[in-house]
Amino acid sequence: AVSQETTLPQIDAEKTYFLWCSDSDGKKLRFAWLVNFKMPEMQVSVCNLEPDMRLESESLENVFVSYGAAKATDKIGEFLGKPIDGYIGSDDESFKTMINYFGGLDITVPEQIEYRSEDFTVILVKGKQNMKGDTLFKYLRYLTTLGPRGEQLRSTALLEILDRIFKPENLEKRGRYFSKISNALETDLTIVDFSSAEEGIKVLMQNGFKGRRIAESPQELIEED
Secondary structure: OOOHHHOOOOOOEEEEEEEEEEOOOOOOEEEEEEEEEEEOOOEEEEEEEOOOOEEOOEEHHHHHHHHOHHHHHHHHHHHHOOOOOEEEEEEHHHHHHHHHHOOOEEEEEOOOEEEEOOOOEEEEOOEEEEEOHHHHHHHHHHHOOOOHHHHHHHHHHHHHHHHHHOOHHHHHHHHHHHHHHHHHOEEOOOHHHHHHHHHHHHHHHHHOOOEEEEOOOHHHHHOOO
């Protein structure tokens, strides 16, 4: 017989969330993603969203700036023909604060970077390194200058962020993590949403993701494999 400890509860669920970071005035989308969690496959899929992505007649950024995150989330769902389950967003400072709350994150830099602009400077060596909030923020902004390759690398960075959060050592912190997210960030996810998803969260934290996927488009993200 299989021992109780090694038997995973059968959870059949799929959730898709809109993640974003805007400037402090909410007038510009810095970066954005869709992330999809699928159980029992224990798969996570991410898709980078460009601010100028068209949602019918308007860009994602225009909808976000004009009507707010909730409307932008609804519009993405309408565009895809499948509702988005919620959103979690930050501005520049709350993004950095949240990353620092996790103790920084291990991110793989594919090649040495020396980038200077009027807005910011980022200098990084090649390889995996722990980035605090300010450095990770600058790295993600740098990736927005690289075109399609930068889109891929932003999705890769989000997968590394999720891997860092969904780890066995964080299992007992999951309630505190949700409290921090709901207090420090902008989200429509409630304690009821967290409670209903908690069994799935526990399974993912105990076991990690069995599959990771980068989708090239939002449509690809929600398609069945």
